[in-house]
Amino acid sequence: MNVANGEISREIGDINLAYMLLAQKLVKQDRVAAMFRLGVSRELADMLANMSLAQIVKLAASNFLLCSFRLDEHASMSAVVGEGKDTMLQQAHMSILMSARNLQGQKEAATV
């Protein structure tokens, strides 16, 4: 049981690290394009860009996944996945839904 838990934590940590490093790379390349791809606000994007490797490693070593589902409604999810759509149509649909979505971190920024 414990061994399995440790395994899962490590896998989560690996994904977190890969995700954070990719996110930082994207933001450093092109901030707005990265905001579009990642679905994060400008403030969050800037923060990501300025994080040190040590900070990233520390944050990644967690029991929780840092990235979450972006198709957060059942209706959109089933619309995109359903009915044996071919890849091109699925990607196109995804891109349309994603670009209209509220950016992560924006609500918090607005209420502060």
Add this chain to the structure above:
Amino acid sequence: MSTKSVLGEVREVQLAIQLIHLGARLQFLEAEVGLSRERLIRLYKEIKGVSPPKGLLPFSTDWYMTWLANIHSSMFYNMYQFMKTHSDEEKVWVLIKSYKLYLQQIEAQESEPILDFTRAYTMVRFFDSDMLQLSTCCRCAGQFVAHAHDHKSGYVCVLCRPPSRAGKARGSKRAAGGEISVPGMESIGLAVEAALDGGGLH
């Protein structure tokens, strides 16, 4: 125009080069770049190796409503809106950036761009002049390009409810191809079909 300073002129030339590479037409260049027509034509010839095409820009909003064109247009316009909201660049650069993003997206999907730069630009102008609008699909909640003043309630997008002809042609093609399925072939078939659709409508 800002062409009086040398740096300003360099910027205009760089803008023109970007636009010509993306496939902008001369009419668009004249409207957006502060260089003389002669210089723009010279630049065009140097980059493309041919004279700029003559003729009118597309002027009908109907093209954007055909099946595949609507999918691509909606994809592009959603990106354009995102860029417009979140980047602090000038409008023409927002257009360039979002069109490049569209091309990247298409490349990642291994299909062909259906919306050319001129069509993309014309679409933005149609939106600005209130001839097109975004309608929200009541099934997937996505926003899709539609004629302005269309009924908004109960709208179902072309992806949630593809036209029956699109499905049929795909089916017969698949059946004809037997069991060999080549990724990418389908979308080419669809593109051809959409072109035929467009031809039939007008």
